[in-house]
Every structure is written in C-alpha cells, then in structure tokens.
Amino acid sequence: MRRLKDLGQNELEELVNYVRELRGSGKGYSEITRIVFAEKGIKISRATVLRWCKGKHEPFNKIKLVKLEPSPHLSYVIGVYFGDGSIGLSEHKYRIRLKVVDREFAEAFARALEDIGANARVYVESDGRRDRFVAEATSKFLYMFLKQPKEALFEVAKEYPREFLRGFFDSEGCFNFNKNERQGFVSASNYNREVLTFCQKALESLGISSKIVLTKRKGTTVKIWGKEYQYSSDLYEIRIYRKDDLSKFYRLIGFTISRKQKLLEEYLGIHKK
Template identity: 55%
Template structure:
C-alpha cells in the first residue's frame, strides 16, 4: 500500500478530491480513511482526512504545483533529461533535477524552461581542478522528479506534441557536429545507451524530412580509458548519425542548436559546402 509521499502531483490532487467528495456524501473521517485504503490502495490517517476536509491543511503548500501539461518548455526539459540532466533523491526527501554543462547558454536555456513550468531554479558556476569548470542548474521538485521517473513511453507522448523543442533539448545534450574539411564530410551525431530513445529521435527527425541512421558503436564489456584509468562499458553504446547533406541542412533550419559553438560549427561547415550563404 502506498503512502502520500509516494504519490505524484496529479494522484495527490485526486485523492484529496476523493476524500472531500466522500465527506460531502456523509461518510465519517474513519470511513473515508478506510475507503481510500480499499479503493485507492493509499494509506492515509484519519487526522489527515480531517485536516483536508476542514481545509486546515493543503498538501500543495509543501509541494509546489507545476504546469506538467504538454508544452514547449516541458518537451525541452524531457529532451535534456534523456541526455545530460540527472535526477536525485536525498535522504531528507529533497527531490532534485540538475544539469552541469560547459556552455552557459545551454544552462540558461534549461533554467528558462524550468521557470516556464513554474520552478525557481538556481544557476551557478563551479570551478573544478580535475575537469573543465562548468555551469550548473538545479531545482528541487518532487512533482517533476516523479513525472520524469515515469516510463519513457509516457514522456515520449509529451515530446510528440512539441518535437522540435524535444529534439533541440536532446541534441543540445548529446549532439555534436563532425566536420572533416579535406573530405567535405559533415555529420550531426548523438550518442546514447538507450536504443529506444535514439530510435524515437529518429522517428521524430523523419517527420521533419531529416533522415538518420543508428549504429552500435561500443559493445557492453569493451574497455575504455578515462583519465588514465581503464574501465569497461556496462551497456551497449549507440550512435545516431545524420549523414545526408540535405538532412543536415534541414536540421540546421528546423531544429537548431541552442549551444553557440555547435551552431557556429555547423553553420561554418554549411557555408564552406555552399549550402547557405
């Protein structure tokens, strides 16, 4: 049986409404508590039911209500979440989403998207002696944490509503521009360990007329050296590539990178190829 802290924003709202409805129908507080346990599989104390029904306590005073309906901002957040962003839950019940990146404009775009759904994120800069210094964005939200922890297929449905923003978020995170001038070779590439995510991106790109292919680049168990230490891949690593010049040009026009250095590299290569002025 679940507890109130296990519920997401929408579930908690429904349980609260159900309790008030039962009270309006004449049930006692004890009967309401038992009905919720039986019909909703949620454990709730009689005292909590009393506070709700007498409007002495609103659980959303502790849980900031967000706009988690499909929107360009939420689609961008999902794209970044499938890439560089991370979720964490601390022992003191702090639910956090965090992004740590080199490019300030990327951090600012993610911050703005979080603000757009109702959060108050923090933007800062961290100096790191062992790695390149990075910008970070973080926000605390149980509602967003639980929303993003849904099966990825549920998140795909939001992304389908705003595919351009989702793809921009994902490629801001995972994408790179590969330009080899001697051979006039220009490729947009994105790596991920989850084949389903890349395949979903491939389908969305196709809707924009952008053709791409997915390759298995590293097999599970293959060695890799990081800062002089040898490790092994825990999972297969896949790469999505946009190879055709026509498709690369469409990506430049339709999707675009938020990150200036990626956008500039792509734009410069397209100019050298004579595809744009």
C-alpha cells in the same frame, strides 16, 4: 499499500478532489478512508480527510507545484534528462541537475525549469582542470515525474518533438565532418537504444531521416584523461547525413550551444550578420 508521500503531484491533486467529492455525496470521514484504501490502495488517516474537507489544511500550501502537462518547456527538460541531465535524492532534497561546460546550455535548462514552475539556479563548479556550469532545481514532484518509466515520458515529449530533440541534442549532440569523404553529419550518442529509436521517430515526424549505428561494443577500451576505461554497455549513435535533412534540423531544431550551431551553419553555407 501506498502512502501520501508516495504520490506524484497529479495523483495527489486527484485524490484531494476525490475525497471532497465523496464527502459531498454524504460519506463519513472514516468511510472515506476505507473507500480510498479499497479503491486506490492508498492509506490516508481520518484526521487528514477531515482537514481536507473542512479546508483546514491544503496539501500544497508548503509545496511548490510544477506544470507537468505537456508543454514545450517540459519536453525540453525531458530531452535534457535523457541526455546530460540527472536527478538525485540527498538530505531529503529532490534535485534536478545539469552539469556542463557551456554556460548558455545551463542557462537554457534553468529557464526551462523556471518556466514549468521549478526554482532554478546556475552556478560554477571546478574540478581543477576546467570550470563546469551547473543548473539545479529542487522539486519533489518533478523528481517523481522524471522517475517514471521512459515510455510515460515519451508520451509527454512526443507532443512537442522539436523541443524534446533540442534538449537531447544540446546534451548529446554534435556536428561532425569526415575530411576523407568531405561529408558532415549531426549525431548524438546514448547507451539506451530505445531512447535513440524514440528520437528517430520524433525526427521522422518532422520530415528528417536518420540512422542508428552501434559505435562502441561493450568491453571496448577507451582512454580518458590518461586513464583507461572499458565501456560497460554498447554505445549507439543516431546520425543525420543528408544535406536537406541537416537543413531541416537547423531550421526546426538546431543547437542552443553556439559553438555547435556555428559548425552546422558553416557546413550549410549559412552566413549570419
């Protein structure tokens, strides 16, 4: 059994329309509650059905809706979510959050959130060593949307692969230069190989070849800020090596973060005025 508070935005909109269609076909209020429970497994009171049908209560009056149909901005948000972005529930607030060192990245994420209808803000947090820029929004429906299985999010993101990849590479990506081999490559790391496999397919759809490699095995020791930690899972990395593929990446995707973009431009010999 599910309750109204368990429904996502699209499900709730569909339910309201369904209830009104049943009423329009002559069904009684109590009968509608039974039909909804039998067909959809959703418990809804007779009083709620009556209010919806008489227009005395619109379920979205106090809730800010977000645009959850496929779009460039939503794909960017999904890409960031699979990278540095996070969601959380505290004090009955559904938060979507990004905490990073680059202001331009935080501001780009905030703009994407605003573009899909979520009120976002950017502020600074300090941990005593350096400042971090935080982009944050509260939205129950966006929170529930992002909590879906990753396969459902992939279906949305693949409609706009460039924006998804830009969000992901803004989060996890960097430009590397191997001095010994004098070769540069763009890479992005993630513990979830399925996410990188989706990125690889999205890159292929744009004509960009890439390779996925295992870079750190579970249990490998690493030192961060003077403390030793162990990797709790295998860490994978997707890499783009060939110069023509790097040129396509630069033209079609690129980095929002200027310090990353400039390294790629220098390697490709791109000089901007």
